Amino acid sequence: MKNTIHVQRAIHKMTQADLSEAIGVSRQTINSIEKSRYVPSTILALKIARTFKVPVEELFELEESDDR
Amino acid sequence: MKDKQLEKVRKGDFLLLPHYMKWVAILPVLCGIVLFFLKEYQQFLNDDVATSMAGHLILLGFLLIMLSRDKFPDERLLNLRHKAMAYAFIHGMILVIVTPFLTYLLSSLFRSGTELYFMDYGVFSIFIFQIMYLINYWRFKQDL
Structure with a gap:
């Protein structure tokens, strides 16, 4: 699953630490999500979308490998 | 159930101990190690009991570390x-x-x-x- 969190962070001029504080997780978790090493729960995905005021589909996108 | 408890159950960490328990856990581990190496020099317990007790103290310490929250x-x-x-x-x-x-x-x-x-x-x-x-x-x- 691809995501555009780092792009949204840049648009909103937020660091990983800022975002982690806003949604109540560790900075390492944000880093893992951005690198697609960790797929967040629906709750966390919605919280991130709410922080950036965008729909969740704009943040996360399925890849071909996810269809297998 | 209170809201705070419900939140803990939802997060799935209701069974975990406070973070500081990680440091408290060092105590039984150290006691176990000391007892294991010094069992021959004490006169209160026989050798088998001392070995077993040392093992259990170390197990208790590691269990506390395992169950302590981050x-x-x-x-x-x-x-x-x-x-x-x-x-x-x-x-x-x-x-x-x-x-x-x-x-x-x-x-x-x-x-x-x-x-x-x-x-x-x-x-x-x-x-x-x-x-x-x-x-x-x-x-x-x-x-x-």
């Missing part, structure tokens, strides 16, 4: 904790099963007439699970 707990760490427990169980079991045969194989290389010997894995196997858990949990956390 400094900044979140869903990823909880996920890793569960993953580490699952891996620890599988790795520990494989090790317990393979060890007697591996020991037999290695010792028969150097000595003739070696017999296959299954030692009592009661305390030892639990210790393996705990060590495996801690190693896996640490390894997953490094994998950023």
Whole structure:
């Protein structure tokens, strides 16, 4: 699953630490999500979308490998 | 149930101990190690009881470390904790099963007439699970 969190962070001029504080997780978790090493729960995905005021589909996108 | 308790149950960390317990846990581990090495010099317990007690103190300490909450707990760490427990169980079991045969194989290389010997894995196997858990949990956390 691809995501555009780092792009949204840049648009909103937020660091990983800022975002982690806003949604109540560790900075390492944000880093893992951005690198697609960790797929967040629906709750966390919605919280991130709410922080950036965008729909969740704009943040996360399925890849071909996810269809297998 | 109160809101705060419900929130803990939802997060899945209601069974975990406070973070500071990680440091409290050092005490039984140290006591166990000291007792193990100094058992011959004390007169209160016989050798077997002292060895067993030392083992159990170390197990208690590691259990407290395993069940202590992280400094900044979140869903990823909880996920890793569960993953580490699952891996620890599988790795520990494989090790317990393979060890007697591996020991037999290695010792028969150097000595003739070696017999296959299954030692009592009661305390030892639990210790393996705990060590495996801690190693896996640490390894997953490094994998950023």
